[in-house]
Amino acid sequence: MRRMAKTAMVGILGLIAGMAQAGGEIVVGQQLEPPHMDPTSAAAGAIDEVLYSNVFEGLTRFGPDGSVNPGLAESWEISDDGLVYTFRLQGGVSFHDGTAMDAGDVKFTLDRARDETSQNAQKALFEGISQVDVVDDLTVKVSLSAPNGNLLFNLAWGDAVIVAPESIGEIKQNPIGTGAFRFDDWVQGDQITLVRNEDYWGTPAKLDKATFKFISDPTAAFAAMMAEDVDVFGGYPAPENLPQFEADARFQVLVGSTEGETILAINNQVEPLNNVLVREAIAHAIDRQAIIDGAMFGLGTPIGTHFAPHHPDYVDLTGISQYDPDLAKTLLAQAGFPDGFKTTLKLPPPSYARRGGEIIAAQLRAVGIETEISTLEWAQWLEQVFRGKDFGLTIVSHTEPFDIGIYARPEYYFQYDNPDFQALNAALMQETDPAARSDLMVKMQRMISEDYVNGYLFQLATPTVANAKLRGLWKDAPTQATDLTGVYWEE
Amino acid sequence: MLRYVARRLLSLAMSLLVASAVIFLALEVVPGDPASYMLGMNAQEDTLAALREELGLNKGMVARYLGWLGGMVQGDFGISYTYRTPVSGMIADRLWISLPLAVYALILSTLIAFPAGIWAASRRGSWVDLGVMGTTQLGVAIPNFWFAILMVLIFSINLRWFSAGGFAGWDDGLLMGLKSLTLPAIALALPQASILTRVMRSALLDTLGEDFIRTARAKGLSRGQALRRHALRNAMIPVLTIIGLQFSFLLAGAIIIENIFFLPGLGQLVFKAISARDLIVVESVVMLLVFAVIVVNFTVDIAYAWVDPRLRGRR
Numbered sequence: 066m067r068r069m070a071k072t073a074m075v076g077i078l079g080l081i082a083g084m085a086q087a088g089g090e091i092v093v094g095q096q097l098e099p100p101h102m103d104p105t106s107a108a109a110g111a112i113d114e115v116l117y118s119n120v121f122e123g124l125t126r127f128g129p130d131g132s133v134n135p136g137l138a139e140s141w142e143i144s145d146d147g148l149v150y151t152f153r154l155q156g157g158v159s160f161h162d163g164t165a166m167d168a169g170d171v172k173f174t175l176d177r178a179r180d181e182t183s184q185n186a187q188k189a190l191f192e193g194i195s196q197v198d199v200v201d202d203l204t205v206k207v208s209l210s211a212p213n214g215n216l217l218f219n220l221a222w223g224d225a226v227i228v229a230p231e232s233i234g235e236i237k238q239n240p241i242g243t244g245a246f247r248f249d250d251w252v253q254g255d256q257i258t259l260v261r262n263e264d265y266w267g268t269p270a271k272l273d274k275a276t277f278k279f280i281s282d283p284t285a286a287f288a289a290m291m292a293e294d295v296d297v298f299g300g301y302p303a304p305e306n307l308p309q310f311e312a313d314a315r316f317q318v319l320v321g322s323t324e325g326e327t328i329l330a331i332n333n334q335v336e337p338l339n340n341v342l343v344r345e346a347i348a349h350a351i352d353r354q355a356i357i358d359g360a361m362f363g364l365g366t367p368i369g370t371h372f373a374p375h376h377p378d379y380v381d382l383t384g385i386s387q388y389d390p391d392l393a394k395t396l397l398a399q400a401g402f403p404d405g406f407k408t409t410l411k412l413p414p415p416s417y418a419r420r421g422g423e424i425i426a427a428q429l430r431a432v433g434i435e436t437e438i439s440t441l442e443w444a445q446w447l448e449q450v451f452r453g454k455d456f457g458l459t460i461v462s463h464t465e466p467f468d469i470g471i472y473a474r475p476e477y478y479f480q481y482d483n484p485d486f487q488a489l490n491a492a493l494m495q496e497t498d499p500a501a502r503s504d505l506m507v508k509m510q511r512m513i514s515e516d517y518v519n520g521y522l523f524q525l526a527t528p529t530v531a532n533a534k535l536r537g538l539w540k541d542a543p544t545q546a547t548d549l550t551g552v553y554w555e556e
Numbered sequence: 557m558l559r560y561v562a563r564r565l566l567s568l569a570m571s572l573l574v575a576s577a578v579i580f581l582a583l584e585v586v587p588g589d590p591a592s593y594m595l596g597m598n599a600q601e602d603t604l605a606a607l608r609e610e611l612g613l614n615k616g617m618v619a620r621y622l623g624w625l626g627g628m629v630q631g632d633f634g635i636s637y638t639y640r641t642p643v644s645g646m647i648a649d650r651l652w653i654s655l656p657l658a659v660y661a662l663i664l665s666t667l668i669a670f671p672a673g674i675w676a677a678s679r680r681g682s683w684v685d686l687g688v689m690g691t692t693q694l695g696v697a698i699p700n701f702w703f704a705i706l707m708v709l710i711f712s713i714n715l716r717w718f719s720a721g722g723f724a725g726w727d728d729g730l731l732m733g734l735k736s737l738t739l740p741a742i743a744l745a746l747p748q749a750s751i752l753t754r755v756m757r758s759a760l761l762d763t764l765g766e767d768f769i770r771t772a773r774a775k776g777l778s779r780g781q782a783l784r785r786h787a788l789r790n791a792m793i794p795v796l797t798i799i800g801l802q803f804s805f806l807l808a809g810a811i812i813i814e815n816i817f818f819l820p821g822l823g824q825l826v827f828k829a830i831s832a833r834d835l836i837v838v839e840s841v842v843m844l845l846v847f848a849v850i851v852v853n854f855t856v857d858i859a860y861a862w863v864d865p866r867l868r869g870r871r
Contacts, residue, residue, distance in 0.1 A: 109596075182606045184606055189600065254650065280721070288713060288721065289722075292708075442831055445587050465597075
């Protein structure tokens with residue numbers, strides 16, 4: 066009510082002043098609260114969901130379709146050997162504390178991220194950067210030890226946003242960035258408020274103020290939306306309520322795609338799962354659509370490899386592992402397990418894993434594979450499964466964008482060790498020609514699919530429930546972000 | 557009396573020390589590393605090591621325990637692993653919600669339970685008594701989270717009298733703050749009120765059977781007068797004991813209700829800290845709750861001795 070009154074007042078004032086100032090405030094609901102506000106030293110997606118692009122910006126930035134666009138770097142040149150990137154920075158950019166953003170800040174950011182004592186959760190993004198040089202105030206030269214076709218993409222991540230040495234000490238409680246919104250207040254456990262940055266260098270934000278409210282309970286999220294306490298809920302946690310919101314004229318529902326490949330991860334080094342026939346049998350025992358319908362209320366796109374379906378280079382390989390329980394039984398018999406076998410299925414907390422796990426266990430049982438299900442908290446899962454590699458099967462969504470490179474790491478938790486794949490990945494890292502890159506990516510997708518490394522289930526969808534009058538929201542989530550810079554209230 | 561108090565104080569200090577050791581050891585064996593939780597799946601080994609070093613996780617167990625204990629004695633609970641702010645400040649912020657909520661719920665529960673219990677006891681066996689007993693049976697049986705969701709449906713979604721949750725803060729005035737605590741307080745208070753009503757009623761009925769009540773009635777007092785002047789005071793001891801227990805429970809046990817109304821209270825803090833393996837926060841909050849319970853018990857012990865001199869000599 067207060068918000069409406071204020072919106073109306075701002076509208077009237079705008080009319081009087083004779084300019085089309087949209088203004089207004091917005092309350093954004095999200096499930097998880099950031100632990101602190103430094104996107105460059107934690108894995109928590111919740112930090113980026115509040116701050117990415119709103120408060121912090123990188124040299125490049127992700128667009129709503131996942132494309133990589135210029136950010137604080139206005140343009141760049143790549144040397145012919147692909148080893149030197151010269152970035153030309155936007156002029157007249159200042160941090161929210163008033164200090165100027167210049168080449169020194171870029172050097173500071175990149176050096177800090179790749180330092181020995183760095184606490185960057187995605188330090189691998191900066192691997193291969195050998196030196197960063199300040200050419201002049203607005204020009205930075207980044208030198209690589211080997212060509213890296215992913216560099217511009219890597220620099221768009223929330224973990225690579227530009228920070229200043231002056232404000233780094235307090236960044237966890239008081240984030241100082243260059244974005245269209247400035248951090249205002251944080252009531253821990255409850256909400257974070259951002260206000261419009263009036264001195265923004267680019268197109269200014271339309272909203273005056275944005276409040277992020279943290280509501281972890283799905284029932285509470287439903288109540289908060291229904292009572293219109295919250296204007297938009299990103300990653301809405303109760304998909305079973307979506308039809309109700311769709312039928313209500315007060316709301317709009319956007320179902321978008323994410324970068325989350327949800328897989329039945331298989332430990333490739335333990336008996337009998339190290340046998341490709343066994344893994345192939347598992348792949349054919351799984352009915353993806355039944356999992357999507359049963360565990361996700363129909364939200365999600367089936368995938369046949371570890372690649373996002375909305376990526377231009379995606380190939381649909383679901384046919385390689387189509388649902389065929391009879392074939393699965395035959396393959397098991399061929400592998401020497403006519404009566405099946407028993408393994409563990411360890412499930413982390415998200416509902417895709419807990420609900421999906423029950424369905425997969427039933428599907429596997431139908432072909433003779435018994436699973437012992439155990440449910441784990443994230444901290445336990447990281448320790449037992451991810452670091453300890455003490456598992457047979459697990460279900461997890463890999464939410465990092467373009468992360469097929471994990472299959473080139475034999476020590477990575479599912480332990481796929483294939484020199485051919487590692488060679489392809491190395492070639493991709495070096496390649497900068499788009500056509501050749503595309504060709505390599507298709508080969509990589511096919512190789513892991515044909516090796517049945519993991520059971521490829523579906524691409525995680527993200528439902529957003531919002532007030533019907535809101536415009537400019539992102540439908541898809543190419544990175545974990547709630548970019549509010551283009552959001553406004555329709556008159 | 558002084559010797560009694562000194563003895564109780566010593567046992568209070570010992571209880572706290574033992575509790576701190578148990579809490580620390582219990583959390584020490586919980587699997588899960590705070591550093592890898594924070595840095596996630598793509599973290600590199602050197603990054604994890606750098607973070608562990610900064611958090612002080614590389615030190616030995618004994619050194620960490622003594623450091624924690626020593627800090628606590630001076631009122632310093634340490635720095636949260638995940639939030640990286642002083643734990644004492646975080647706890648203080650959350651207490652500003654949890655404490656008023658607990659007190660609010662306790663007042664509501666007492667306001668309901670006292671009249672209801674007295675009414676039922678004074679009309680034993682009547683339809684009033686049956687009605688109160690039946691309702692309280694239902695009140696004990698209905699889970700408070702279900703009741704909370706029901707209230708949100710009616711009062712927030714349909715009637716729009718209250719917001720569906722969240723805390724308005726005390727800055728906008730006492731009334732705004734109390735308003736956002738009202739639904740949660742009712743949800744918490746109803747089961748407690750039901751229990752308290754039943755205790756009140758049975759304590760009163762017990763006392764009403766005593767000889768001194770018969771004497772009072774023989775003196776010419778009506779049943780109601782005897783109940784109010786003599787029985788009520790004597791029935792208070794079990795009732796006060798229950799109220800003391802309920803207060804500790806309300807302070808710590810509101811986790812689910814806090815989640816439903818997304819209130820940033822102590823319960824929610826512990827809940828999140830456990831899954832994030834923010835052990836120092838969990839340890840400190842649990843220790844604080846233990847302290848609260850022990851102090852309440854200590855106060856009750858002293859009060860008993862004050863009321864009943866026979867208890868002072870007891871070993």
